[in-house]
Amino acid sequence: MDTLQLESAVQCLQPLCRGKMLQRVDEWPGGVVLHFRDEAVALLAHRAPLGLWRATRKEEQPPQSAFVKQLAQRLRGFRLEELSLPWADRIVRFDFSRTQLSKREDRLSLIAECFGGRGNIVLLDAEARIRLAWRWDSLEQARPRFLPGAVYTPANDPSGTNGGPLQCMAPSYRPWDEAGQAALAAALAQRPQGCQPWWRLRRAGAEILYPIVIPGWDVLAETPWERAIALPAGAPPKDLAYAAVLAQREAQQRKKLENIRADLARWEDPEQYRRMAHALFALPDAVHPGGPLHTQDYTVDPVQTIHIHVPAGKRLHQQAQWLMGQARRSERGRRQAQARLAAQSAEWERLQAFRTVWEQGNGDADPGRRGDRPLRSPGKAPGSSSAASASTPFGQMWLDGFELLWGRNAKENDRLTFRVANPWDLWFHVQDLPGSHVLLRRPQRNVPVPESVIHGAARVALQQSQCRAMSAEVDWTEAHHLQRRPGGGPGEVIYRHFHSRRVRRDDQA
Structure with missing residues (x-):
């Protein structure tokens, strides 16, 4: 979910869960499921589908991880007071309260940063101090935010707002021409508050559910909000x-x-x-x-x-x-x-x-659609082009006949760079910031790559990074120049021979 989708999900789920007591907490790959009376909310902060979803209530399953056990124990007997999206990015806040027999009121807040691999779920006390975290930081990090007893600060400055309504949307959804931006601003201004039908749109063969009409896209049908924010069938996917x-x-x-x-x-x-x-x-x-x-x-x-x-x-x-x-x-x-x-x-x-x-x-549906990620395609060499594209677990797109692949997490980055890439393929990564490894496939070493394709691949590397700026430097080099960082984790590389170019998110590929 991007911020606009998450905001609509919050508006729809808040009246359904407000004032209800939390009955139990179940573990879910990438997050947790909070069970209230007659409602269940899936809070997924680590892996797709990210965001806030309406889950199906199931028979009670005991929590497995230590975090979920402690979270269920500490939130026992608390009622939900408020469900909000107080910050500019995808950070959800659940405010809970409980009244003791002595009339003393206890307050706790559950914060979920829905950022994918670097997302987190933390429990705060009344003074906004961190009492429990899904992922703790270490003191060796440059700017640790998740330390026991530390005051919680969001990933970005809440006062530094999003710079306009366009920043509420995922970059891939935004129209970049002036007419499209004006139409989008008008659609956002007329967007009603509360639970409204979502729009089912189709783009590049994929079905997208969105809370507003995106200019330039063909509208297929209206979809009830219950279906739009329902946890997709078949989740969790095979990973x-x-x-x-x-x-x-x-x-x-x-x-x-x-x-x-x-x-x-x-x-x-x-x-x-x-x-x-x-x-x-x-x-x-x-x-x-x-x-x-x-x-x-x-x-x-x-x-x-x-x-x-x-x-x-x-x-x-x-x-x-x-x-x-x-x-x-x-x-x-x-x-x-x-x-x-x-x-x-x-x-x-x-x-x-x-x-x-x-x-x-x-189920037995198409594994590519359900996220099934085999280690390699049967009968194919790890570095062959067909092995990477027939049932690829990576992100994929085409630019003027050249295939682009990128990893969605550290392990996928490592596999893409050191097992799938040919030595003459071009490798892109945003400079000095975490992000996806982007691979531009070349059929042969002597095949020239147009400047427009290199620029487009660099722009994809920026969009698939954790950089929040509108422009950044992107490094690119041939894959045979890459080496694993000694002692580093999956996806950490070093390289000495490279080129750099500055790209903007709104550049045309």
């Missing part, structure tokens, strides 16, 4: 990182089960040790020269011959005592291994049940 974590957990659990079964096989039957000990006790005590000893086992009927290995120089009764101790150790080891096997088998069944529910929840 590469999420699937990788699940596969890693399954591999770890499979290894644990193999180790436990190996322990069970290592510990022999304790009764076998006792039978050998009793057979040795029945013999006169003497020093054995070493090797196998064949004697009679009188503990079974009929009597059988038993074979016992006795070390050289060891007395028979001393070996019998060692065998009795080994029987006790084997009995204890088998008992512990069986308990571990039962616990880990139950954990394995839980993982398999979770995978089944997760896969069924995503």
Whole structure:
């Protein structure tokens, strides 16, 4: 959601949830779901679909992460007083209150910064001090904002407003010609407050629901606001990182089960040790020269011959005592291994049940539309063009016949740059600020790229960055000049040979 969509969602959800007590908090990939009486609100701050959504109420599921457990505990018994969008960017505020038996009133505020990978959810006390955060900052950061007990400050200055109504919209929605901007300003001025139907628009084959008519776009139909802000069906989507974590957990659990079964096989039957000990006790005590000893086992009927290995120089009764101790150790080891096997088998069944529910929840629809992100396309090399475009998890567009790809998070950036890119592809990134890696695909090394395409790719790199300015410097170079930063995280690179150009968001590609 951009700011305008989020504002409309806030206006629609506030009268539905105001004054209602928070019943429980459930975890959701990228955020949380707040359950009120007769309503559930999904607050997603980390991954698509970002923003504030009306969720479907489901049977109670215990929270999994420590953050969600603490959040549910601290907000227990509180009622929602106000749901607002007080700052210029996508920052939502929930104000809660609770009256004690002593008539003392407690107040807490829940802040959600819906910024994607760098978004956060924090709980504030009455003095606006941070008591709980989804993602804590470290003291080594240049400007840490999320520290225990620190006064919350928004990501941007609330007084430094958005510079006009155009800044309320996502850059890809804005018309850049003067006539379109004037028509958009008129549409924003006439936009009614409160819950109104949204407009279902289609652009480049994708369906977009927006609270106002965007000039220059064909209007298909009006859509009820309930459908417009409903959490999309099939969410949470299959995510590469999420699937990788699940596969890693399954591999770890499979290894644990193999180790436990190996322990069970290592510990022999304790009764076998006792039978050998009793057979040795029945013999006169003497020093054995070493090797196998064949004697009679009188503990079974009929009597059988038993074979016992006795070390050289060891007395028979001393070996019998060692065998009795080994029987006790084997009995204890088998008992512990069986308990571990039962616990880990139950954990394995839980993982398999979770995978089944997760896969069924995503359905068997087109994986490209649901966000399924396979590690690589079957039968394709990681660096091939068809492997990146047939079912690509990256952002994608075309400029004058050249394909542009960009990552949506650090792991996608790392994969795009070091696994998908050819050495002669052009790589773009906004200078000295976090953002997406943008890759301009070239079919061959000697294919020239027009200046207009380079300028358009640089503009995309600016739009897909965390830069809030209207213009910025963008670096670009060939992919073979890039190296991973030593000791850095995914997507952190260094490069020495590069070009720079300054681009504006409103430049024409």
